[in-house]
Amino acid sequence: MGDERVKEEALRMLGVFQVLPRLVVFDLDYTLWPFYCECRSKREMPRLYPDAKGILYALKDKGIDVAIASRSPTADIAKTFLEKLDIKSMFVAQEIFSSWTHKTEHFQRIHRRTGVPFKSMVFFDDEDRNIEAVSNMGVTSIHVERGVNLEALRLGLKTFAQNSLPPGTNITK
Numbered sequence: 001m002g003d004e005r006v007k008e009e010a011l012r013m014l015g016v017f018q019v020l021p022r023l024v025v026f027d028l029d030y031t032l033w034p035f036y037c038e039c040r041s042k043r044e045m046p047r048l049y050p051d052a053k054g055i056l057y058a059l060k061d062k063g064i065d066v067a068i069a070s071r072s073p074t075a076d077i078a079k080t081f082l083e084k085l086d087i088k089s090m091f092v093a094q095e096i097f098s099s100w101t102h103k104t105e106h107f108q109r110i111h112r113r114t115g116v117p118f119k120s121m122v123f124f125d126d127e128d129r130n131i132e133a134v135s136n137m138g139v140t141s142i143h144v145e146r147g148v149n150l151e152a153l154r155l156g157l158k159t160f161a162q163n164s165l166p167p168g169t170n171i172t173k
């Protein structure tokens with residue numbers, strides 16, 4: 001699927017849910033792109049996972065902000081790659097720094113910068129320890145296996161909607 005097809009499908013999914021997150025936060029390495037950027041050179045031309053760009057565009061179209069939470073030790077390479085991919089200006093917050101905490105500090109900063117409560121955020125990451133730590137803060141956190149894709153988006157939206165309901169209620173979508 002090309003970016004446009006993915007965007008259309010993502011927008012269709014976003015239309016299905018009555019309750020949507022205000023902010024969607026993405027990890028970088030093995031979530032938005034299939035490599036560790038610390039192992040790459042700034043001179044290279046990076047590529048994203050196939051569904052990533054379409055999903056970002058759909059979220060923006062729907063008025064949902066996007067942000068980055070990455071523990072990469074090479075923020076300079078990460079930011080160069082985001083510029084080369086022409087998506088850097090899309091993110092309302094870009095927290096890229098190595099840290100011993102599993103991104104709780106990243107999310108504190110994102111919250112301070114955006115004012116969005118943790119319970120109104122969805123987070124995608126490929127590492128279980130980050131998912132666990134951030135989930136404990138009240139953020140709907142989704143583990144991705146092979147990068148963010150439409151299936152992960154659907155799971156994120158569904159889980160978010162479920163988490164937003166009073167305890168004990170069930171939805172099927």
Ligand SMILES: [Mg+2]
Binds near residue numbers: 027029031125126127
């Ligand atoms: Mg990662």
